[in-house]
């Protein structure tokens with residue numbers, strides 16, 4: 001039996017891009033099916049992430065044109081990671097393999113052939129890895145690379161230069177569904193699920209149209225989510241730093257005491273001010289980091305639904 005593939009595609013305000021890339025995804029599904037690698041029951045599943053433009057309308061029209069297109073719509077914009085999760089969770093009972101990919105044409109869809117081959121050879125997870133970042137701006141390249149370095153320094157296991165272009169088998173998704181956290185950083189969680197994995201490299205192109213939805217603020221947000229969801233090292237670093245500051249302060253106190261006893265005490269206003277500023281700065285940073293984790297715990301304890309689907313295309317049908 002050939003496996004059923006669902007290509008999961010998050011879309012947020014992509015009306016300029018979708019009409020161009022949707023047929024490419026469809027062609028890919030059809031050509032893989034024609035080559036006998038996947039079943040003709042395979043689908044292209046769009047996840048509308050609460051777009052404000054005509055994206056959902058385009059998806060509904062596509063679903064009317066060809067039964068291979070399916071669409072679900074989130075009740076509001078929840079962010080890229082969440083949209084991918086919604087697509088994967090909705091697809092997992094209907095297919096044998098999923099491939100998640102962005103809808104902007106930046107990821108080379110031809111890498112899917114190799115991904116499916118790897119699956120057929122027995123790999124359950126296949127990470128798409130960018131071979132170069134030439135098409136990214138210097139800024140994007142620099143921030144992305146610093147991020148990977150920071151993550152690995154923090155002891156979080158991530159695949160270098162892998163975004164969210166990856167194949168996952170239904171077996172992996174079934175286990176993945178047990179990772180109940182709402183604080184999502186998919187590419188950090190997938191390696192934790194385990195199973196046999198490999199990588200396929202591809203070159204990343206420029207966005208076909210429209211603008212990136214990952215400005216610096218969102219990238220920083222993703223970086224903080226990544227670190228705090230995968231590692232408690234920052235908390236350990238705070239303890240280490242606290243010990244260091246305590247030792248230095250102790251030496252400082254000794255020194256001040258000796259100077260005073262020797263009667264050489266001068267009004268050290270400047271040094272006093274510096275020390276107070278430094279220590280209060282350190283304390284605030286440490287409190288901030290601890291607060292970050294407490295905030296995450298707070299969100300997790302609420303156990304809010306991780307995604308809410310408000311609409312589905314007419315051809316969605318019931319699960320069999």
Ligand code: UDP
Pocket residue numbers: 009010011012013014049077078079080083101102103104106211212213214
């Ligand atoms: N996206 C989404 N919700 C968001 C932001 C982005 O579903 O809130 C989708 C977007 O439509 C695209 C993918 O996530 O398919 C990646 O976004 P983008 O191309 O803007 O990011 P970049 O490639 O610049 O990192």
Ligand code: MG
Pocket residue numbers: 102104106207212
């Ligand atoms: Mg993009």
